[in-house]
Amino acid sequence: MAMSGGNDDGEPMMEMNTTPLIDVMLVLLIMFIITIPIQTHAVKVDLPQDSNQPLTDVDPVKNKVTIDAQGNIGWNGSPVNEVVLAQYLDQTLQLPTEPELHFQPDRDARYETVDQVLAIIKRANITKLGFIGNEQYRNDF
Structure with a gap:
């Protein structure tokens, strides 16, 4: 911004100094x-409702989690x-x-899908986990 210093003839300066007004405006902004x-x-999330009825599909000896080629998860x-x-x-815990x-x-x-299911198993703090069916990969390596 250029500021005019006025004339040397002694007349008052006719232009208004806008620098303080701009400073006040920036401070207010x-x-x-x-x-x-x-x-x-x-984000609305539909959480499952806790039911008091026990889940009957849990085997006290061993349970099997499967994932098919389409990504469907199976429990026993x-x-x-x-x-x-x-x-x-x-419930198993x-x-x-x-x-x-x-x-x-x-x-x-x-x-x-496999990674998501393993994350669910890990979050549940399952300690007795075994991978079965690994023989299908025997000839791949």
Whole structure:
């Protein structure tokens, strides 16, 4: 911004100095930006409802989790989703002795699905986990 210094003839300067006005405007703008509340976005999630009835598909000796080529998860031969699988795993930990958990993914199952199921098993703190069906990969390496 160029500022005029006036003339040497002794007349008053006729232009208004806008520099202090711009400084005040910038300070007010920064104050408004700081005082604006942070906007939070809520995501609605449908959580499963806890049922008091016990799950009857849990074997006290051994249970088998399978994943087929289409990515469907099975628990002892019956199809389940991730929420029901987590409930079954939690129920196995409530038994007096933790049953064995056999994990058998299909060779054509997507790695992403297998990884998600293994993460669910890990979050459930299962300690007796065994991978079965590894002989299908014997000739691949």
